[in-house]
Amino acid sequence: MKATVAGPQAYLEHTIERRSDDLLKHLLHPADAEVWVERGGVEVLISAREVRVGDTVIAATGTVIPVDGTVLGGEALVNEATMTGESVPVIRRRGDPALSGTLVEEGRIRIYAEKVGHHAAAARIADFVEQSLNVKSHTQLEASQLADRLVPMVLGLSAGTWAVSRDWNRVAAVLQADYSCALKLATPVAFKSSMYRAGKTGMLVKGAGALERLAEADTVVFDKTGTLTCGELEVTDSIAFDAAFTSEDLINLAASVEEHYFHPLAIAVVEAAERLPHQQHFNHKEVEFIVAHGVASVIDDKRIVVGSRHFLEEHEGIAIAPQTQVIESLKRQGKTLLYIGFGGGLLGVLGLKDRLRHNSADTVARLRGLGIERIYMLTGDHEDRAGEMAALLGLDGYHAELLPEDKARILQELSAQGARIAFVGDDINDAPALSGAHVGIAMHQGAEIARLAADITLLEDDIARVADARALALSTRGLIDSNFRLTVGLNTAILSAAAFGWLSPVAASLLHNGSTIAILLRALSGGARVVSAGQSSNQAPGDQHGKPDLKQEVRHKIG
Known part of the structure; x- marks a missing residue:
């Protein structure tokens, strides 16, 4: 009987939780x-x-x-x-x-x-994922183990009852009150109910063990790009070095030539121009694309170039050194810089940053309120950018300029110190960490390999769902604990009453089955509800997507 119940369930859970190693490796092939x-x-x-x-x-x-x-x-x-x-x-x-x-x-x-x-690096990631999945053992539910031990106890109690009373009705009542099946059913039903609710609120949970481990987690580690941030650049600074041009002029000039270019920097500049209160398009001649450097054209018989510092200095002979102080200041703030040359001189510079999600700080605060003791950030991004973001969010620490194997190594070091880690990531480089962590959570728009390697996948591009998942896990654990106590308490009382002859076999059966049904209904409908803070959070000032208003954010700096 035990094999009949456990076999298919174990097979289905294993199939849902993990895909084959061959599929993982295939996804990482060039x-x-x-x-x-x-x-x-x-x-x-x-x-x-x-x-x-x-x-x-x-x-x-x-x-x-x-x-x-x-x-x-x-x-x-x-x-x-x-x-x-x-x-x-x-x-x-x-x-x-x-x-x-x-x-x-x-x-x-x-x-x-x-x-x-x-x-190669991509193949090493596949191997690491494979090893991590093999090492991570399946969580065995205590309720099922106790239920297996309960059967001989009930048989022993029935034998003792017969030995003392010689009353077959008492023996039958004791056997009717056996509640090993109730213990086995209540916990899986609660987990499945919570997994269903998770799906309804934007989270795909790949098995009961994932919720159980998330409830146990005391440390959350975020990848930066695509999780805490949107993975999209935005213009934060527009600095003109010529008093005849305003910060808006600089953005409009750059956007006029960049609008023909489908590069992340160019897209960010065009979007910034579209949000300006006084948008202006400058007529220009044919745009020239210089691979890996930028673009060039002619406006009002003057050559305009937009691109990297190397492009302006080495290819265009434009002096950047006089503005080194301002440029270095922007770099220390973690900005990506776009240089604009006009008429043979440096007209200005645009500062861009990866946009922080509007509810990242709220999510970090919620996680702390939900019992998470430490929150860290790992990223392959530059040290200065990572440091600024960690300070802004109030994180406990961060590591920057990491390679994929570095992230997994750091998680292993934290785990060796006793941390139970929930890792949140979205890219191929996060797959080893997602599979090797105590519990892995993949973002909605992440790489397919990340979603496969994770224990929980967000179905909406909303970082608030990470806190929602933690709240659901804690709620589920609380429900299971209370159901366990109710099951044991009620049925032990019924079992004792039956042994003392206070209940007939029919009454014992009715009470036992009635309490079991009540607890199962409680598992289905109670306790596992989670309020989605992601839907009620207030957006940051700006447009409907949470982007800042350029009228407030763009600053005009000279010298």
Whole structure:
């Protein structure tokens, strides 16, 4: 009987909670099955599996880099968010490192392959996930164990009753009051009910063990990009170095040429211009795109260039040094800078930052109120940006400029110190941490591998759901504990009454089954409700998406 009940349930829970290792590895394979390599001075297309250490791999626009290595030549703008968490694409040129699993957004580079196949970063993540899933054992419910021990106890009690009373009615009443099935049923029903409620409120919980471990957690560790932040840049500073131009003029000028460019920085500038109180479009000639640097055009017979410092200094010969003090100040604040040159001189600079979710601080505060003792942040982003954000949110600590294996290592160190960690992430680089943590929570818009590796997946792009999940887990644990006490208390009383001959077999059966049904109904409908703070939280000042009003946020600084 025990095997009949436990077998299918264990199989279904295991299937829901974890996918096969083959699927996990498949999801981490490079998007391209074939790779261009340079052999004997000739570029040839080969299978990704045939790439060897020492090969020169060609990665062009739209290509996912298939190996770890060093750039030999060329120049490209590479989006490394999936591996480092860095929200801004980086320029890669000769001598720079190249990571597998990252995307070439623009340009073309030649890469010396140093780690290929299972040794590349993306494959190492897959192996780490596989090991973590194998190590994490299935949580055994105490109620089921107690129920198994209860059966011989009841049989012993019935034998004792017969020995003392020689009354078969008493024996029958005792057997009717056996409540091992009630113990086995009440806890799973409560868990399944809570999992159903979780789905209704925007959370997919992959098994009872996930809720149980989340209730046990005392430490929450967030990845930064895409969790605490939206993963989208926004303009926070517009600084004109020419008194003839205002901060609004600077944004309008940049947006006029950037509107033809689909780069995260360009999109942020255009969105900033659209929110200005006095939007203006400057007529310009054909826009020139300079790969991995920026854009250039002509307005009023003057050349305008918008891009990186390297672009303006090295390619355009525009002096940046006179404004070093202002620029360094912005960098210390963790800003990403976009330089605008006009008529051969530096007209101004725009400061951009990854936008913090409007309810991140509220979520952190709620988690503390729900018993979380420590809250940390891990990120591949720069130290200065991470430090500022950690201070703003009042976190207990942070680690910046991390590689994927660093995140997993830090979680292992915290776990060795006794921390029970709930990790919240969204990207491929978070998969090892999600699978290796006490409980992993994946964001709604995260990578598929992150959602598969996690124990809980948010169905809405709202970080408040993390606190909702914790509240639900605590509520469920409270419900299960109270149901357990009720089951044991009521049925022990019924069992004792039956043994003393105070109940007939029919009465014992009615009382036992009635109390069991009542407790099951309580498990279905009571205690596991969770109020969704994410739906009631007030948005930060700004538009309906929580973006700030540029009339208030853009500051005009000179010198």
